[in-house]
Amino acid sequence: MNRSNVTASFDVVHPILDIIVQMFALLTTGRLMGHLVQQNEWKSILTMFFVFVMIFVISNRAANIYNNTLFFYKDRIIRRQSMSFMVAAFCCGLVYLYCLDRSVSGKFLMFFMVNSYILLLLEIVIFRNMIDRIINRKHVPRCVYIGSKDSYNKFRYFLNKTPLMVNEIGYISFDDDNDSLEYIGSVSHLPELIRKYNIDHVYLLQKREMDIKRIQQIIDTCIQMGITCRVVVDIYRRRKAFSYNSSIGTYPIMTYHTVSMNTQEAALKRIFDIFFAIVGIVLTSPLMIITAIAIKLDSPGPAIFKQVRVGKNGRHFKIWKFRSMYVDAEERKAELEELNEVKDGMMFKIKDDPRITRVGKFIRRTSIDELPQFFNVLSGSMSFVGTRPPTIDEVEKYTNDQWRRISIKPGITGMWQTNGRSTVTDFSEVVGMDVDYIDNWTPLMDIKIMFKTVLEILKLKGSY
Template structure:
């Protein structure tokens, strides 16, 4: 029975993989056509009038960046970078931009001999920015469209049926179950417990049996994928492997280090014994130099670009309430050193003195995360600035001064250090940032200090320029959603 169903199960997996690749190819070709059309519009809009010097430097010629060879190179580059792989690889910013960088380089390298290095470098950056943004936008929209169509009965296709192996009471298994249910792309059939289940799980799904009954469970339940999220012994692993191989079912195992998202396990052999070495990428000396150079460039260009906006905000603050435009507050930075963090003033003068009286309104219940919705101390202009996070913009001056970074852990107050436990000090291992993993993960809606520390330490341990870029790109959508902003 299971063997007869195996061919159908394997065929369904192959069809899903092929459909995903085909949809991604279509989305990427559409992204290329969008960029090509935009380039055509810029070029043809100047038919009667020659391109000025600035436009000639910014817009690549149609034959180089807009030709069909660029479309082919884009697909090849993304394929080499692994941007068509299964799992979350096709959503990876690093893989997508690596593929685009390679694709544009493949097309424009010959132009170095024809047009010189300066215009080609400008055109290279322009093409990478346009194609990268187009591919990311189309893939984001494709992901959202598929998720919505699956929830509509008229478009409902056979969902991938998943069975979880583990205890429904295991926190790791509960996280996996909630994550799968949140996206709704996979259908959780039920659970198989490592031991004999006494009662059906409450609110976590149906318990189908134990691992020892796995053959029978698979025979009576149409399953495409088995997810091992709990702990099983060697005999149960052997039984699990035999059953899934015979039935053509895909087996996924959840890493036991999933709560330490920065840990990179790699298999090694030592004295004829097999081990899993756990390595941790983190901010080292040379990486800090690179990060500092990016901060100086980003903050400098950012201040130049938004200087008119800063002027308008300053005028609005002065017209709205008495007091200074800026508000400097002492915070703790890297290594526990204190510094004056700059912000636009969003509260009335003397608001700090009223903090103790309003402590009972703190929604987090933790003095280290002092958050009050509809804070009575906030001015009218201040409420708008906070809603759109515009009050944080003066911190670009802190970045130029080397006290902060564009991306990093959020700086806290020196008085909070007295309540820190040993593992909390890990978040002081990098320059504090204007934005960070905590901010793009929920901002003020995250009210658990331990979760804030976990996200900050995860950022430090996982740091890379790609992670900084990802957080910066996620910051704007987080600001526009205004989730947890007050």
């Protein structure tokens, strides 16, 4: 990001306020519970307090709490700051257990945490907006909006939900509009209007069909007169996409995306995958050995079946499963196409598939055939929870909308596996469930799907 604007959206007031509140919490705790602490223990307590506050503020910054261009309802602020508080408290607990003298009073620390959290809630609910208005009331910029009346009303609605404080003078239209009370003139008279109303900021509400040269002229006029100009980009209006602003050097970047995970969440999901893949391999290794022996005794061929599947955004990888079919299954697939139970042939499913071996029927019904995919998860080609990994020939039939279901890593289990599994024969329903997962992903959703998967396996339903 360009050095001159790297902190343009950073709110200095609120991190300072958070630090002051935590200091007040420590002081009041010391006042009320100081008799529990020996004189030589205060150095350890102050060390822990420093760690707690530092991690709390950094976590809030990562959660965009200190970004003054984003708007959050109070419940969202409470939720995000509570998460930061828990992270800081957890790290503080690790310091207490492994780095400091355990003689420090645990009761004192617990009282501090409770006191700190109560004061944090009071800060958010009562003092946050009050202090904003006290500090900023003498420095509120006078601003005008350039755009249509509808754009003006919509943008003003969102702006009023942000911490930003502006003195709204009115709006300037691209054409004359004398019917509105807020209307103060046409953009053709912008220099005169800036002089007349002592304008500090101009918000240009871009129309999607607006000529880029016209936008440049308005910006040039503002820059020439030393006025801050903010361009509100309106070039895309589909509601399926998330968006965020950034910059590379002096170039502003507007990013649209559909995958809800950010970098930190993707890292958390990967850690989750590695941990549970290792646990899964360790716990099921005896079962996998027995299964491999049973497959070899039941029919000729390898115990492990490898097949090229399609992963994230079309990447190919080899999926590993226990072989549940005879070795000539792929060659016989063509002659069974007319028996496919999935509409449009977008997936291949037959209830009593003649290619499945005796052991294969059992391991499919109990999902034991999926166990080698723990190694796919460990290697990074798959995730524990995701979308069903399709075959190459299936993906070749995808429409643009259906391609979206492979915009994340495929998973051992997912929404389809826990909501009917093989009984769902309409591929559009499968895509709908996968897209719903992609749009609404949270770590909690992954945990819920894993529990539901275990229940579905125990029921022995929908698997063939």
